[in-house]
Amino acid sequence: MLVELIPFDADDAFEFVDLGCGTAEPSKRVLEHFRRATGTCIDSEPAMLALARRKLTPYSDRIEVREADLTHCDIQPCDLVFSAKTMHHVPPAGLPELFARVAGALRPSGCFVLYDAMSVGPCWGARVRQQAAHFRQRHRQDAVASGVATQQEIDARVEYKRAMKAAGQDVEYEHSAEAMSDAMSEAGFAEVAVVWRMFADAILLAFTPNKDA
Numbered sequence: 001m002l003v004e005l006i007p008f009d010a011d012d013a014f015e016f017v018d019l020g021c022g023t024a025e026p027s028k029r030v031l032e033h034f035r036r037a038t039g040t041c042i043d044s045e046p047a048m049l050a051l052a053r054r055k056l057t058p059y060s061d062r063i064e065v066r067e068a069d070l071t072h073c074d075i076q077p078c079d080l081v082f083s084a085k086t087m088h089h090v091p092p093a094g095l096p097e098l099f100a101r102v103a104g105a106l107r108p109s110g111c112f113v114l115y116d117a118m119s120v121g122p123c124w125g126a127r128v129r130q131q132a133a134h135f136r137q138r139h140r141q142d143a144v145a146s147g148v149a150t151q152q153e154i155d156a157r158v159e160y161k162r163a164m165k166a167a168g169q170d171v172e173y174e175h176s177a178e179a180m181s182d183a184m185s186e187a188g189f190a191e192v193a194v195v196w197r198m199f200a201d202a203i204l205l206a207f208t209p210n211k212d213a
């Protein structure tokens with residue numbers, strides 16, 4: 001879905017940055033689909049980056065894998081920034097500055113695609129989170145059944161997260177889609193929208209103003 005939302009044609013040459021790339025599954029899909037795209041994967045976790053480098057070996061002439069902390073690293077000029085399942089690691093106070101850096105890095109009519117779990121109000125929050133967890137579980141089962149991921153990969157990821165949490169290294173914050181969207185508008189994005197939502201999980205798209213604006 002993330003690939004389908006990227007506003008470029010399959011033959012377009014463009015530069016992207018993946019913030020919080022993890023094992024780089026989203027970047028791999030982008031490189032597969034857009035054969036002239038080049039990009040940079042950023043993550044602060046060496047173990048994730050090692051897996052990302054291995055996975056991206058076939059695309060090594062088009063991708064740079066960089067160890068950096070997205071809460072303060074430089075983001076090079078580019079046409080597209082995407083971030084999947086990572087923003088919940090950024091404290092709320094850090095979002096305005098991060099989004100301003102993303103907006104500043106994007107060229108005119110550049111696009112920011114953000115996918116993550118979002119918080120929901122207190123009345124229905126617990127129920128919506130429960131439904132989101134069921135949805136993710138079904139999604140993982142479908143991924144295994146269709147050969148997109150193996151059960152071992154999924155188990156390894158769950159175990160990695162469990163160990164990080166136990167070590168106090170995996171702090172999660174709750175951002176609402178509305179707060180994210182407001183912070184993006186304030187950061188200078190011209191068009192911001194929640195384009196997909198399934199229970200707590202949402203995808204936001206934001207564009208930088210075009211050259212004539």
Ligand SMILES: C[S@@+](CC[C@H](N)C(=O)[O-])C[C@H]1O[C@@H](n2cnc3c(N)ncnc32)[C@H](O)[C@@H]1O
Nearest residue numbers: 020021022043044045048069070084085086089
């Ligand atoms: C749940 S994983 C998502 C990975 C990938 N985007 C995906 O969708 O498969 C979150 C990633 O964010 C990275 N991360 C968390 N905080 C970070 C930070 N401050 N700077 C860079 N990476 C960070 C973690 O190391 C982890 O690889």
